[in-house]
Amino acid sequence: xxxxxxIFSKGGIVLWCFQGAGVTESFTGPxxxxxxxxxxxxxxxxxxxxxxxxxxxxxxxxxxxxxxxxGFQKILTLTYVDKFIDDVQLHFRDRYKNELEQRGALKFLLxxxxxxxxFHRLLREAEDSSKTKAPVYMRTFKDSEKSKKTVxxxxxxxxxxxxxxxxxxxSKNAKKEAESGGDQAKAASQTASKKAVENGNExxxxxxxxxxxxxxxxxxxxxxxxVEKPSKSPKPQKPKGKANRVWDMSGRSTGDLDYxxxxxxxxxxAQNQDxxxxxxxxxxxxxxxxxxxxxxxESSDDEEEExxxxxxxxxxxxxxxxxxxxxxxxxxxxxxxxxxxxxxxxEDMEPVLDKMKDxxxxxxxxxxxxxxxxxxxxxxxxxxxxGTFTSEYxxxxxxxxxxxELSHTPVASTVKQALQDSLVQILQPKRxxxxxxxxxxxxxxxxxxxxxxxxxxxxxxxxxxxxISYWLIENGFTVLIAACxxxxxxxxxxxxxxxxxxxxxxxxxxxGGRHAVQLFEKGYGKDAAGIAMEAIAFARNQGxxxxxxxxxxxxxxxxxxxxxxxxxxxxxxxxxxxxxGEALVGNEAVDQLVKFNQALADHSKxxxxxxxxxxxxxxxxTIDDKVGAAxxxxxITGQPIVFVGTGQTYSDLRSLNARAVxxxxxxA
Numbered sequence: 001x002x003x004x005x006x007i008f009s010k011g012g013i014v015l016w017c018f019q020g021a022g023v024t025e026s027f028t029g030p031x032x033x034x035x036x037x038x039x040x041x042x043x044x045x046x047x048x049x050x051x052x053x054x055x056x057x058x059x060x061x062x063x064x065x066x067x068x069x070x071g072f073q074k075i076l077t078l079t080y081v082d083k084f085i086d087d088v089q090l091h092f093r094d095r096y097k098n099e100l101e102q103r104g105a106l107k108f109l110l111x112x113x114x115x116x117x118x119f120h121r122l123l124r125e126a127e128d129s130s131k132t133k134a135p136v137y138m139r140t141f142k143d144s145e146k147s148k149k150t151v152x153x154x155x156x157x158x159x160x161x162x163x164x165x166x167x168x169x170x171s172k173n174a175k176k177e178a179e180s181g182g183d184q185a186k187a188a189s190q191t192a193s194k195k196a197v198e199n200g201n202e203x204x205x206x207x208x209x210x211x212x213x214x215x216x217x218x219x220x221x222x223x224x225x226x227v228e229k230p231s232k233s234p235k236p237q238k239p240k241g242k243a244n245r246v247w248d249m250s251g252r253s254t255g256d257l258d259y260x261x262x263x264x265x266x267x268x269x270a271q272n273q274d275x276x277x278x279x280x281x282x283x284x285x286x287x288x289x290x291x292x293x294x295x296x297x298e299s300s301d302d303e304e305e306e307x308x309x310x311x312x313x314x315x316x317x318x319x320x321x322x323x324x325x326x327x328x329x330x331x332x333x334x335x336x337x338x339x340x341x342x343x344x345x346x347e348d349m350e351p352v353l354d355k356m357k358d359x360x361x362x363x364x365x366x367x368x369x370x371x372x373x374x375x376x377x378x379x380x381x382x383x384x385x386x387g388t389f390t391s392e393y394x395x396x397x398x399x400x401x402x403x404x405e406l407s408h409t410p411v412a413s414t415v416k417q418a419l420q421d422s423l424v425q426i427l428q429p430k431r432x433x434x435x436x437x438x439x440x441x442x443x444x445x446x447x448x449x450x451x452x453x454x455x456x457x458x459x460x461x462x463x464x465x466x467x468i469s470y471w472l473i474e475n476g477f478t479v480l481i482a483a484c485x486x487x488x489x490x491x492x493x494x495x496x497x498x499x500x501x502x503x504x505x506x507x508x509x510x511x512g513g514r515h516a517v518q519l520f521e522k523g524y525g526k527d528a529a530g531i532a533m534e535a536i537a538f539a540r541n542q543g544x545x546x547x548x549x550x551x552x553x554x555x556x557x558x559x560x561x562x563x564x565x566x567x568x569x570x571x572x573x574x575x576x577x578x579x580x581g582e583a584l585v586g587n588e589a590v591d592q593l594v595k596f597n598q599a600l601a602d603h604s605k606x607x608x609x610x611x612x613x614x615x616x617x618x619x620x621x622t623i624d625d626k627v628g629a630a631x632x633x634x635x636i637t638g639q640p641i642v643f644v645g646t647g648q649t650y651s652d653l654r655s656l657n658a659r660a661v662x663x664x665x666x667x668a
Contacts, residue, residue: 001078001127003054003071005119006031007092010039010065016092016113030054030071039067041426041638043376047082050074059085063343063383064093064100080130087122285505287651288474291436294657295620295644344384344411352412353378356419363665365628366587369635377418384414420662423631427658429640433614438575439477439545448480448539450547450572452532453616454565455580456592457553460618460645462491464580465548466498468643470650473506473516477545482535483521484528484568485552492521495550502650518544528552529568536572549574556595566603569610578642580616581633583623589632597637614642617656621646625664630656 004027005018019027030051038049038058049056055074060067068089072078092115093100099111141147204212353374360370435449442449451468453461462485469479481499485491499519506516520535532549539547551568554561569577579596581589593612601609615633623629630641641656 001072001076002123003027003073004069005071005088006069007088007113007115008067008069010067015066016115018116018119027071030056031069034058034069036430037638041430043372043635046372046375047379057081057085059089060379061089061093061383062381063385066092066100068092078130080126084122084126087126088119091118091122285474288471288653290475292471292643292653292655295646295654295660296657344381344414346378346382348411349378349381349415352415355412356415360628360631360665362626363628364584364586364623364626364632365665366590366632368587368590369632372635373419373422373631377415377422380422381415381418416666420666423662423665424658426631426635427641427656427661429634430638431640433576433640433642435472435576435642436475439472442575443545446540448536448544448547449576450536450549450574451576451578452549452551452569452572452574453578453580454551454596454612455553455616456555459553459580459582461553461580462494462498462550463648464616464618464643464645464653465550466495466502467645467650467653469498469517469548470502470505471653472546473502478511478514478543479517479546479548480535480539480542480544481517481519482532482547482549483519484531484535485550486522486524486526486528486531487552489524491550491552492519492523495519495521505650528564529571532568532572556592556599559599562596562599563603566600569600570604570606573610577610577613578616579612579614579633579637580618581629582619583617583627583629584619585629586632589629590636593633593636612637612639614639616643616645617641618645620644620654621652625667627661627664630661631665 001020002018003020003023006014006027007016008014008031017027033051034049034056037043039060047057047059049058053074054071055076056069056071058067058069066089068085070081070085072081092113095115095118096111096113099113102111356377357370357374360373361367365373435451439449453465455461465481469481472479481495483492483495496519499517502517503515508515510516520531520538522531522534528551535549536547538544549568549572551565552561554565556562577600579593581592585592597611600611604610615637617630617633620627634641644654644656646652646654
């Protein structure tokens with residue numbers, strides 16, 4: 001049933017392994033894939049992993065730095081695997097505890113772990129406990145409850161109906177009694193009001209009562225004996241007409257708008273100058289040569305003081321607790337705390353992890369990703385040895401209701417450090433995307449380097465495409481922009497405007513009389529895949545270094561447009577597929593990337609479909625420290641963030657600095 005079972009250290013030394021009968025393929029491939037894709041990428045929140053036809057389940061032992069992995073065929077449903085891997089871990093720890101406490105790779109290599117007999121015994125027990133029960137046969141009519149029903153039981157049900165009817169009659173009588181009681185209550189209230197009026201006149205003399213009654217009679221005569229009724233509803237007021245707004249700089253006549261007299265002799269020059277070709281004063285030419293600068297995040301002095309204050313509080317509280325013991329007891333207690341063997345449990349970390357999860361969600365990390373990150377940190381730290389002294393102090397503070405004290409616990413600092421390391425590991429790419437090197441390699445092969453941009457509507461695909469064009473031109477490459485957005489009105493004109501501005505910043509004189517960037521367009525309503533194919537062929541013939549393909553924005557739920565995008569990528573096979581996403585999204589980032597990748601995989605005709613290779617994160621300057629979208633996007637795809645858009649000019653393009661983003665994310 002099981003293909004293999006392996007026990008190895010986190011350093012990569014296999015302590016013991018088992019391979020099932022008839023299994024010829026080595027288990028090193030699936031285990032290495034598990035290490036690369038899950039353990040090293042901090043994705044250990046879920047204890048299962050699929051590799052080709054195998055399903056792998058694993059368990060981490062953080063106290064002895066061990067990994068237990070079991071593999072079996074994906075089509076099998078083995079319900080006993082989770083309990084079995086827990087039993088193997090406990091028995092292996094108990095049997096070889098002394099050997100495992102001897103740290104070092106050499107100690108592991110010298111020891112001989114004979115675990116085969118115990119393993120097979122545990123496997124037999126697990127398989128016996130999960131065997132299916134005997135089939136349950138259908139009962140006969142005599143065994144059923146229907147056969148036990150008698151005529152008496154039927155009569156009892158009729159009596160029950162009669163009782164219901166009697167109850168209904170009783171309820172009707174009760175209603176009548178209630179109505180009569182209500183009339184009596186009304187009469188009593190009227191008599192009480194009359195008595196109250198009579199009692200109101202008790203304090204007046206006979207003459208005063210006569211004068212009062214006379215005044216009432218005169219008022220009735222003057223009013224005609226009719227009581228004025230208030231109007232049903234006031235008449236609605238007519239809405240006032242909208243007043244014309246007068247702008248300060250609008251001018252009141254055509255004469256006010258004529259500035260020709262103030263321009264003087266510069267009018268002809270301004271007329272001859274192309275308004276789209278004006279050089280923007282904010283851009284410094286030749287300032288983006290080489291690799292892009294990373295995104296900077298500078299923590300304020302107040303934040304650094306808060307961190308130092310937290311550290312001082314922890315040290316002060318621990319010193320107080322140690323001082324109470326006094327003498328040799330305090331000193332030995334401190335030494336015991338440093339070398340203690342208290343294991344970190346799930347209960348110790350739960351309040352801290354809940355707080356960390358809420359913090360990540362407030363920083364725009366998708367809720368699902370935040371939960372998986374906290375689960376991964378919990379699995380990474382569970383069983384880790386902490387000082388007995390610090391653990392007791394942490395337990396004391398965890399029982400206190402103060403959240404401020406909770407953030408000062410050693411457990412909290414340990415969890416926070418582990419979470420920071422995990423976030424940095426996630427943001428650091430598995431592979432480095434070096435576009436300048438790849439373009440030079442493509443140039444040596446006399447073919448253009450093709451980049452396709454895709455994403456949802458309004459995230460800034462065309463704008464950031466122009467920024468990347470400017471960066472490539474600054475590094476001496478020629479660029480061809482393929483206008484494959486044949487759906488949105490104004491998309492081609494927008495790219496043409498960028499082409500004019502980029503050529504004005506880098507005139508043909510700097511590039512041997514040749515335009516540094518050109519636009520390839522066929523208008524609107526055409527097939528985008530065909531336009532991209534023609535653009536690539538044109539770039540190959542004309543000797544362009546890079547082709548940037550701009551596609552139409554599409555929502556991830558639009559099946560026809562997603563099919564067209566998959567066709568464009570499958571037909572033209574670009575060198576790089578970049579997903580453009582904005583940094584403002586939260587949970588939506590997960591849905592977008594999952595469905596874009598799913599659409600590309602579903603509509604691909606090859607066994608290895610072409611998926612998203614990298615991410616362009618836009619509008620990064622609008623989110624302050626809410627940088628959680630970067631975590632969500634990289635965690636879902638496992639692909640790096642290649643570019644970060646930080647402004648509205650061509651030079652506002654950066655690369656991702658993982659530690660700067662994590663420091664902004666962990667900012668309180």
